[in-house]
Amino acid sequence: MSDAVTGLAPIAGKSQNALPRDGARLRSGALVLLVQIVLLAALLTVWEWQTRLSPQSAFLFGSPSAIGRFLWQGLADGTLLRDAGVTALETGLGFLIGNLVGTLAGLSLWYSTFVSRVVQPFIVAIGSIPIIALAPIIIIWFGTGLASKVAMSTLSVVVVALVTSYKGALGVDPDQINLLRTLGARKPQIFAKLVVPSSLADIFAGLKLTVGFALIGAIVGEFMSSSVGLGHAIFQAGSLYAIPKVFAALVGTIALALVLTFLVGRAERMLMPWRDHL
Amino acid sequence: MSQGPLHPSPHPAPPLAVEHLAKAYRTGGRLLPVVGDLTFALARGEIVAIVGPSGCGKTTLLNAVCGLTPADSGRILWNGAPLDRRGRPPSGIGYMLQKDLLLPWRTALDNVKLGTELRGMPRGQADERARALLDQLGLHGFAGAYPATLSGGMRQRVALARTLINDPDVLLFDEPFAALDFQTKLLIEADTVRLVRDGAKSALLITHDIEEAVSIADRVLVLSGRPTAVKASYTIDLDCAPDDMIGARESAGFGDYVRQIWADLDIPRSTLGCAGRGISRAAARS
Ligand SMILES: Nc1ncnc2c1ncn2[C@@H]1O[C@H](COP(=O)(O)OP(=O)(O)OP(=O)(O)O)[C@@H](O)[C@H]1O
Ligand SMILES: [Mg+2]
Numbered sequence: 001m002s003d004a005v006t007g008l009a010p011i012a013g014k015s016q017n018a019l020p021r022d023g024a025r026l027r028s029g030a031l032v033l034l035v036q037i038v039l040l041a042a043l044l045t046v047w048e049w050q051t052r053l054s055p056q057s058a059f060l061f062g063s064p065s066a067i068g069r070f071l072w073q074g075l076a077d078g079t080l081l082r083d084a085g086v087t088a089l090e091t092g093l094g095f096l097i098g099n100l101v102g103t104l105a106g107l108s109l110w111y112s113t114f115v116s117r118v119v120q121p122f123i124v125a126i127g128s129i130p131i132i133a134l135a136p137i138i139i140i141w142f143g144t145g146l147a148s149k150v151a152m153s154t155l156s157v158v159v160v161a162l163v164t165s166y167k168g169a170l171g172v173d174p175d176q177i178n179l180l181r182t183l184g185a186r187k188p189q190i191f192a193k194l195v196v197p198s199s200l201a202d203i204f205a206g207l208k209l210t211v212g213f214a215l216i217g218a219i220v221g222e223f224m225s226s227s228v229g230l231g232h233a234i235f236q237a238g239s240l241y242a243i244p245k246v247f248a249a250l251v252g253t254i255a256l257a258l259v260l261t262f263l264v265g266r267a268e269r270m271l272m273p274w275r276d277h278l
Numbered sequence: 279m280s281q282g283p284l285h286p287s288p289h290p291a292p293p294l295a296v297e298h299l300a301k302a303y304r305t306g307g308r309l310l311p312v313v314g315d316l317t318f319a320l321a322r323g324e325i326v327a328i329v330g331p332s333g334c335g336k337t338t339l340l341n342a343v344c345g346l347t348p349a350d351s352g353r354i355l356w357n358g359a360p361l362d363r364r365g366r367p368p369s370g371i372g373y374m375l376q377k378d379l380l381l382p383w384r385t386a387l388d389n390v391k392l393g394t395e396l397r398g399m400p401r402g403q404a405d406e407r408a409r410a411l412l413d414q415l416g417l418h419g420f421a422g423a424y425p426a427t428l429s430g431g432m433r434q435r436v437a438l439a440r441t442l443i444n445d446p447d448v449l450l451f452d453e454p455f456a457a458l459d460f461q462t463k464l465l466i467e468a469d470t471v472r473l474v475r476d477g478a479k480s481a482l483l484i485t486h487d488i489e490e491a492v493s494i495a496d497r498v499l500v501l502s503g504r505p506t507a508v509k510a511s512y513t514i515d516l517d518c519a520p521d522d523m524i525g526a527r528e529s530a531g532f533g534d535y536v537r538q539i540w541a542d543l544d545i546p547r548s549t550l551g552c553a554g555r556g557i558s559r560a561a562a563r564s
Contacts (some may be wrong), residue, residue: 091488178346181366182373183393183444194397197383274383274424 062244070248080233084252087230090146091256094153095214100163101154103203109162110169110195111187125157132216135224149221149229156217157210164209167193168202189278204268211260215253230256291358293309294320294343299352300505301335301342312338314505316352320448320480325368325471327483327491330501331455331543336484339506340452343482344371356448371448376453386412386436387421393444404443415469431462438466441475449474449481456486456507464523467494471521488543492516492535493526500542507551510542 008205044064051063058066074080110117138155142148172195178189222231230253237245269275303314308372312335320326321560330336341347344367354361356368367373386542387408394404412421415435425433434454440460441449454470455463462521469496491498492514502509512535526532 123371173379176381177379178341179373179375179379180392180396181346182344182371182450183396183440184367184369187397189396193392194381197381200383211556272383 012160059241060243061275062247067247067251070245071251074252081251083228083230083233083249084256086146086228087215087222087253087254088150088259090212090218090221090229091241091260093150093154094155095157095210095260097150098154098157098208098214099161100184101168103165103206104159106162107169107191107196108198109166110172123143123159123162123165124221126189127163131156132220135220138221139224144225148224149218149226151212152221153217153277156213159202160210160213161206164206165199165203168199170201172198204264204272207264207268208261211257211264215257215260219253290322291321291355292321293357294482295353295355295358296343296354297353298338299339299342299354300350301338301347302350302505304340310504313342313349314502314507315505316501318481318499318511322480323475323478324497325474325495326479327485327495327498328501329485329488329491329498329539329543330506331503332486333499334501334503335506336501337452339501340450340482340484344368344373344450370444370447371541372441372444372449374441374449374451374454375439376456378425378430378433380433380436380440382425385422385424386417388427388441388515389425389436390439392440397444408439408443414438415439420535431458431466434458434462434466435469438470438473442477445477447479449479451481451483451485453485454483455490458514462492468521468523470494471523475520488536488539489532490529491539492532493523498539502537510539512539 031264047061048064051058051061071080074083089136109119134155135152138148138151142151176194176198177190180194185193218229219231219234222229223235226232230249233254235241237249296319297317299313299316300311302309302311304310313452313509316339318326328336328339338347342349345354345365346367347362348365356371361368380386381392387405390408390411391404394407409421412418415438417432417435417439419429420432425436428436434457438454451470455466458466467490473479483491483494493516495514498512499508500510501507502511514535516526516529518529524541
């Protein structure tokens with residue numbers, strides 16, 4: 001209470017002011033969610049209704065109820081969970097390795113203009129290779145097990161991570177660098193105290209982008225050769241014309257992508273708490 | 279400390295001396311001479327303001343003086359010693375720009391402490407000093423606030439505290455108050471002058487605001503257009519307390535200084551007016 005007379009008053013005032021605004025945000029958030037649910041329900045209803053009208057479209061498109069049955073069955077007998085678990089492992093490892101290597105490489109390119117100019121064309125060249133074109137070689141090098149999927153996933157991620165983090169490092173305000181130099185900073189200190197934290201926003205943009213790429217890499221790897229995984233399930237069901245089963249595995253894939261994106265968002269809020277104030 | 283002359287000298291070297299400094303930029307294959315032949319010195323405890331037409335090379339001068347941009351020729355002496363060859367800024371300077379350059383991921387306190395971390399000062403001592411500075415600048419209670427939650431004036435005060443944390447002998451200011459409203463500006467100016475005078479520091483203040491220059495400085499240097507050189511120098515003698523910004527404006531002589539410097543700046547009053555000589559020469563060349 002005594003804070004009210006000192007300079008703390010504006011801060012206390014701020015958190016109180018924040019309450020109604022948060023309430024408004026919560027309400028509009030609930031509205032958005034409601035509209036989303038209504039839209040999804042409408043889509044599923046039309047879909048179900050169409051497939052009930054004609055058996056041909058039921059065969060081609062599967063029906064939401066059939067997809068639901070397969071989902072339930074897959075969850076009950078554990079096959080869907082096992083497939084999702086394997087794909088999650090491949091995707092997660094590829095995502096982590098690819099982003100770690102790519103981000104470290106991208107940030108360290110800031111250190112030397114010379115090196116970055118030397119490697120630039122190589123990065124562009126590697127970045128322009130469609131990953132699927134590498135699949136046969138990767139299977140020869142890494143076998144048909146987990147390693148080849150992780151490699152595919154890593155390769156899908158690494159160049160994007162490199163480019164986004166390098167772009168972040170280059171975006172540092174030169175005046176900011178000058179300021180640190182006048183305060184006595186050496187290059188490693190400028191890197192640690194300025195370049196890395198101010199690249200975080202770009203790095204996280206890259207992380208969100210590469211969730212999808214890592215998943216694509218893993219699933220393409222499973223398409224090529226596998227005995228388990230969501231890609232395997234999709235491929236197998238597709239070749240048997242079991243469309244609802246394909247969709248069930250797709251739902252699993254989407255769920256996986258959402259979980260990973262959510263985790264990245266949590267990490268972002270944890271590592272960049274000041275963002276809440278922007 | 280390493281920069282003091284080792285030999286005893288009858289006249290101690292001034293904190294900063296600039297002799298025949300010249301600097302040109304190469305842009306698109308052309309050479310643009312920005313600083314012509316510039317010579318001045320900053321005495322101990324002195325505040326020198328530099329005014330000059332826009333784009334004449336004031337920021338370039340400041341950055342060359344502290345080694346951030348290499349000069350083409352001339353000498354820059356800090357306490358009598360030249361800049362080191364690797365272009366590292368000399369120790370014991372504070373540098374502050376119009377942009378506050380606060381790091382958004384650091385709280386006000388941690389922003390102020392930046393310089394102490396780079397110097398390896400023990401955390402407790404750094405904390406104490408940073409808090410003391412924030413208190414002196416009227417920011418008590420805002421140590422934990424992120425820059426995004428502070429007003430422009432408060433942010434610039436945090437930047438001032440950050441500039442002063444390593445207790446620099448010489449302060450280099452590049453239009454630090456230009457973005458502030460008049461009231462805030464007067465208050466921060468007074469605080470700055472007080473801290474500079476109390477700490478027996480010297481300061482070089484680049485500004486576009488002639489009244490600011492006259493009210494703060496002991497001496498005002500007027501620069502010519504590109505390539506810039508010192509065109510006129512005024513020793514300011516006003517009959518008021520040094521940190522009394524309003525008193526300065528009310529003292530006899532204030533208006534005369536301002537009018538004189540305004541005339542020296544040679545700013546065209548209309549399309550018929552004469553452009554600054556240096557600028558028209560540069561324009562004719564391009
Ligand atoms: N890095 C650079 N490369 C090329 N030209 C530059 C560079 N920096 C500045 N200049 C040019 O040098 C001239 C002087 O610039 P400077 O920023 O020093 O002027 P200034 O006096 O500080 O201007 P202002 O009063 O507007 O701040 C300008 O014409 C500018 O275009
Ligand atoms: Mg400038």
